[in-house]
Structure formats: structure tokens, C-alpha cells
Amino acid sequence: MNVIFPALAQLLLFLIISPLVTGVIRTMKARFQTRRGPRVWQPYLDLHKLLRKGMIIPDTASWLFSVTPYVVFLTAAMVSLMIPMVATEAPLSLFGGVLAVVYLLALGRFFLALGGLDTGSSFGGLGSSREMTISAIAEPAMMVAIFTVAIAANSTNLSEVAKSAVGQSWRFLAPSQMLAFGALFIVLIAETGRIPVDNPATHLELTMIHEAMILEYSGPYLALIEWGASLKQLVLITLLVNTFFPFGLSSDWHSPGIAIGLGFYLIKVLIICCLIVLVETTNAKMRLFRVPELLAVAFILGALALISTFLF
Amino acid sequence: MSALVGYAFFGGLLAYATGAAASLITGRSARLARVLCCSFALAGALLETLSSWLALFAASDARWEIPAGVPFLVYSFRLDALSAYFNLILSLLAVAISIYSFGYLRPMDEKRTVGVFGFFYNLSLLSLTAVFTASNAFFFLIAWELMALTAYCLITFEHQHETTRQSGVLFFVMSHAGTGCLLIGFLLLNLFSGGLDFSSFSAASGKLTGVSQLAVFLLFFVGFGVKAGVIPLHIWLPEAHPAAPSNISALMSGVVIKTGIYGMARVLFEFLGVPPLWAGTVVLIVGVVSALLGVLYALMEHDLKRLLAYHSIENIGIILIGFGASLMFITLGYPRLAAIALIAGLFHTLNHAIFKCLLFLGAGSVLHATHTRNMEKLGGLIRRMPRTAFFFLIGAIAISGLPPLNGFVSEWLTYQALLAGFGTTEKLTRVLFPVAGSLLALTAALAATCFVKAFGITFLALPRSKEADDAHESGFSMVAGMGVLAAACVALGLGATWFLPVFDGITERLLGVRMSGELVAVKGLVLTSGSARGGTVSTAGIAAMFVILSALPALLWLLWGRKGHRYIEPTWDCGLPGLTAENEYTAFAFSKPLRMIFAALYQPRREIQAEYEVSPYYPTAIRFDSEIESPFEERLYAPLQKKILSIATWMRGIQAGSIHAYLAYIFITLIVLLLFGVRP
Known part of the structure; x- marks a missing residue:
């Protein structure tokens, strides 16, 4: 089948939905905290505003500072084509499975961390150091959980994983799947910089991680980075929902199936958003050096998932 | 065709030998010696590249035997696929290092020592070629020793520094401990095969059983492991590699430690027969431990070259993960999976050689320009040395295993082999594979962290010392040497699928399967894990998508961004008077969270x-x-050293210094040996 239409459609859907997800989480969080909060489409307005503005480049920065936003945005966009969204067949699944997804996101992070160091400010270095550390210790937990899923499907190709899951929609009730879901959910919290690991709303030097790295970015560059971060967040949420709850995934890219798939997809994403908001409102941010303990829990969950695959 | 292989091979050896002699003779005129040393090495390396490339695809092994006139010793060279592959790695790197050395050795023109350097450099290339191609155990050991000796002389080349001499001695002692194991190992093999030729060893591999297999495995694994730098036999590596001149560090980390890998590939896959399951398990676990501890110690280093040296330990670990998995698959009866794991390990050997050589040459350029290896005194070099910085960045991305460069491809294959391993056995052993995979993921992520530190602190933001501020870009030849390797990183990354047929000869010989057809799909664009269903990746496709998707930011810019201006302003300094280098994060601070964790x-x-x-x-x-604590040195080697010294003191009792006593010892030894000989 033609791959260009699905690729364009999925890319467009991801680009459009991802800021909305950020907005929904923000608004819902505000409501949970009995605030009114911003409108759900505020992120679109932010992006529009940022893209129109001029930008300030630090005089200590090199070309790397300017390359970074593009790498962050492009890797996130590319990854969004490698995972199944509304149909089991991801447009670019041939170009890379779950390992490529993880490593492409790591490429974006690598550049982002360098961009943080490039400004010469202490904040940038602080953010880079913390971001790289946390992502490094999140990695084994993520991989163990992913391996559990990949072993069950006998493939690292995400389309194959989704296909093998479609036939048995209630498989997520198996202990190994539930444990792996728990592990990946903790990793999702850590990777998207949410409470209790990082606070996306803070600009206090003692607590910020992601925000510290991008402190010197402004204008269109900041827009690209913010959009890239939203894309990455949606990618991870999609990964979570479609590998564990493949309900409603269309088997091809034709109209009725796609519409149903999109409907199911939005509901599933909304549920995960609710979960994230619940975690964010009921927890306080952890001290930086408590984070490894949380991620160790994730790793143990993942390892248990693996061992229960062996047992059951 | 096969004649051309021979001409090129011996032509290359001759060029190395001539280069060694010529630089020694013309040593008085340093400039001439430098040019001769590098040109002959370059010519030799080019010829060897040609010969190994041809031999890789030849239908039959090229072999030459020159009788030495001494019993047991035959100068026999054999270019089978495995030898040709490692010789290819060596000669590719030698090309880049020789180009680089034209410029790097220039400051030595006044010191008149370049002739000696050229002698040892060419001789070490010669001995390395011999190590990779020798097919007689005695000849192999001679080449092995020659390699260790020349490497020692090159490491201690800047012997004015006390620490350099100490590093050299440590290298020498460790290296010989390893050689001792090899010697006993070969004698043991000789007991079963009756010959000293490698082909007789592989013919007799089926005779090894039980205890003898265990002994052979342990002796060779330790012997070659010392040279490869696996933990806990690694302690010489982070001392010796940084002490050497940078082009030699590149050669050491790129090739010399790979002789250990070559030896392991040769012995474990060819001479050991069907390996028992524990052999593969041991290799796999040692690989995981080396990879993880290597990168963890690298993170704590602020000396650029020591940091790179620890990363060599890490990458040797990754290679051994592939080898270990492969051995386990052989035992379990999955030759195809074994081939994939072996290809992953061998491909990573080449990839590591290339990007580590590139990084060491980059570190050499930094050292050349700033005279310091201490990262805390560097910074801001990306503006002063833009080309070096760019090539170092490529090396950093490649070694961190990030797509679409070559490091990613071999790590991807390793993951796929490990994942497939889960299905090969019903025993609990199978949990080992995914756990190893997740620890490999931790290793790779930590490596990325470490190279953010190495690149970011060294090259970005403001210079932290006057030396870094005054740095200048290196000359043409040094940049060209790095450029060749950076291009190789990109080419092997994007064109990995076209490179895979290289391994067909090796896997066919060692495992009896050719895999390149199954590992490649869609007209060579996509790399698979043995079947398209299991998993696919396409580095070329990823690179192409980068280009295609760049249309998006371009579109955004057209729609919105045209009106905005770019202003170059100072970085936000919290309102303090001006940002200086003191405000920057340091390498020490960068690794602080991991030090606490x-x-x-x-x-x-x-x-x-x-x-x-x-x-x-x-x-x-x-x-x-x-x-920070260095547990291996303090807990393992310090007591050992103490013990050895006390034994040596005790042994001194029989060394009376009297010639009569010594004659008596010789006499007694002779009689004992004769009694052994007479005994039926």
C-alpha cells in the first residue's frame, strides 16, 4: 500500500494533537487543584507567539546551539512515524522498531544536553547533567519492560507488537504485562519531566531539570524545542497505550477503521493523561537523589515482568 | 587474483620494514625521518588494506610458509577471512594514523628523536600484521612479543615523565603475565593436536573434553583478556594508553587491544570445539561487567585521554557480550543466531576501532594545541578548532551508539541477538539475555552522558584557561587523518547493509552459515534481525528522513519566522557583573549526580x-x-603484589651471586630434564 498518505496523515495528527495533550494535562491539573487554569489550546497560542518572535542567541554559544532545536524536533517527528497510532501498521516501522525509537530520542537528548552546556551558564550545565543522569538510570528499566513486550510478540518491530496484541485484547491482564506497564509508566513520568521527577512549571534553580537546559532558548528555537517535547510526550504515551491496550486499532488505513481508531486512540490518551495528572497532583516533587529509588522500583517491576513471562 | 593478494601483502610488510630502517638511518635529519616514517607506513597500510580486502572475498585462504631453519618454528602466514578482517581493521587505522602523524610529529623535529619513533612505529605495524596473520603458534608468540616490546617502547616514548615510565612497566608486567598463559595454552593444545600449526589445532578441536577444555578456555581467556583489557585484568589500560603520544594511544586503543579480541575469536570459536554452556556464560557476564564498570569509571575521569581509555574497556565489554552470546548459541544449537551475535561483536570491533581512533586523534589535536589533557582547563575550543570539534562530535555520537552512525548498528545487532536468545532455552539461563540487554542499555546511556561531558566541557562555552584561549586549529594532515575516520563512521553507519557481506566468509568458516542475505531486506536498505518480522532498522532511511522532514521547520519558518530578528546578546548571568569561565559547569560537577547515585x-x-x-x-x-576508590588496584592487585614481592625476597636466597652455584643449578636442571627424557 502507498506509504506516503499514512505517513503524512500520522505526522499531521501527531503535530496537531501533541500540543493539545500538553494543554489538556495543564488544564486538568489546574482543575484538580481547584484552579481555573489556562485554556486547553493555550500551547497552540504559545507556539504561534514564539514562532513570530525574534530570538536572542547567547554570545558564548556556537553553531551547536542553533542546530540543537532542529535535531530535537526532527528526531521527535521521525519517531512519531515509527509507532502505531490509529492503525496497527506504523508508516515507517520498516525504518526502525522500538530500539530505534529509544535511540533516536536519546539522540535528541544528547544534542539538547550539549545545547545546555553551550551557553556557558551554570543553569545549562546543571540541567544537562541532571537530565542525562536521570535518563541514563531510567534506561535499564525502560529496556527491561520493552524486552518483556518484545519477547511476548517475538519482535522489536512495533507494528508487529501491536498486531500480536490485537488478537488478544485482554492480554494486559496477564501479570507480566501489568508489571511491564507499571515500569513503563514510571519511565514515562521520568522521561517527560513530570512530578515527582521534574516539575515542568518550575524555574527554581534547585529543582529544575529540563527547563534549566533550555533556559537560553527563545523565539522560534524555543517553539521547536517545546513542540519537540510535546511530540516526545505523546510518542511515549502512544507507545504505552498501543502496546498494552490495542483496542480499536485499525488494521489498515481506510476511512471507517481510521475514524474509529482515532476515536479510541483519543480516549486512551485521555485516560493516560488523567493518570499523569493524578500522579502529579497527589505527589510532591522528589529530591533529585530520591529519583534513582523510584527508577529502581521501575527496574524491579520490569525485571519481575520478565521473570513472570518465564513462569507463566 | 591470489597473486595480487600475496604481492600486496608482502609489499606492505616490506614497506613497514623499510620505513623502520629508513627512519632509523635518517634519524639525524628529523624532518626527513618524519616524512619517510609516515610515508612508508602509509604505503604499507594502503597495500595491506588492498590485500586484506581481496583476501576477505577470496574463494580460498591465501597462505605462505617460509621455513625458519629451526625446529618447530615456521614463518607461516595465512590470510583466512578472520585474519584478513582484523588485518583490514589494522591497516585502515594505520592509513589514518599515518596521515595524521605527518603533522602530529612536526614538533618533534627539533628533538631529533623522531627517527627512533618511526622505527618503533613501523615495527609495531609490522608485528601487528604478523600477529593477525601468523598461523604457527611459535611464530604467533614471537610476533606477539615483538608487538608488546614495540608497544612498550612507544608508550614510554616520553620517558622524561616518571608516571609514563611507571605506566610502561605496568603494561610490560601485565602483558607478560598474559603471554605466560598463552604459552601454556598453546603447549596444551599441542598435546592434543601434535602440531603447532593453527590448522592442526582446529582439526584436533574435537578431542578437547572436560578438564582440558576448561584449562584451555581459562588460559586463553585470561591471556587474551589481559591484552583486551577486560575487567579485572584491565588495570594497565587506563595508565598506559594515555601516557603514550596520542597517535600511539589511537593505535593502542584502536588495534592493539583488538589483538586480544582476535585471539579470543580464533581460539574460542575455532580451537575449543563445541564450547560448554558455561564458557559462553562466563564471556557474556565478563562482557557485561566490563562494559558497565568501564563506563562508570570513565564518567569519573577529567583527563580526556584516560576517559577515552576507560571507554575502550567498556567497548571491549560490548564486543564480548556479542561473543559470549554467540558461544552460548553454538552450544544450544542455533548456528544462525550464533552468527548474528558473532557479526555484532566483530562489527563492533571495527566500529570501536574507528571511532576510538578518531576520538584519540581528536584528543591529540587538543593536546597539541593546548598542552593539557585536563578537561577542567579546556572549553570553548569549538570556535578555535572548528574542524577538530566537528570530527570529535561525530566520534562522540558514534561511540554513544546513537543513530544513524556506525556504533548504533552494531549495538542494535547485539540487542537483537540478546533478545532472540530468550527463546533458545527453557532453562532459567534465558533470563540472562534480557538482563544483559538492559544493562547494555544502561551502559550506552551512561556512555552518552559521558560524551556529553567530554565534548561539552572540552569544546563548548568559554575557555577555562589561557592555554585553551590561545588554542589554534591543527594543520591539514592532522585534520585529514581525522576526516578519513569520521567519513568511515558515517559510511559504516549509513551503508552498514552493504558492508555485511564482509562477514560471510568468517561466519561460514567458523559456524557454517552465511547471514548477509538474511540480515538485509528491501534492496539493501533495511537491516533485519535475521527475519523481517523480528525487527528492522534502516540507518540510511533514518538519514533520508532527516532530510525530508527538514521541510517541516523550513515550512514553519516560511509561515512565521521570517519577521523575527536574531540578536546576539550575553548569556543571562543572574544580574551579576558578566559571565566568566568560573560560572560554567565543570566536568567534576557534571558527574556529581552519578557519583552520588x-x-x-x-x-x-x-x-x-x-x-x-x-x-x-x-x-x-x-x-x-x-x-574515588579504585577497588581493583587496592583490593586485588596490591595484596597480590605484596605476595609476589615476598616470594621474590624468599627466592633471592638461592641467588647467591656465585657463578659456581649457578653452574650447579644448570647441571641439576639438565639431569632432571634428561631423566624426564629417558623415562619411556
């Missing part, structure tokens, strides 16, 4: 002394000391 391993000690006049809150001077 892995405190159980590092056991960091720190000491702060503050001097003050009025109140402790207004110190006039602060002194900060910090060090």
Missing part, C-alpha cells in the same frame, strides 16, 4: 579546607580534594 561503588572521599580571616562565611581561600 553510585556512591557504593566509588566510595568517594572528599576534603574541604577553607581559610578565613573574619568569619567562616567569608573564606579567603578554599581547597577541595576529592578522590
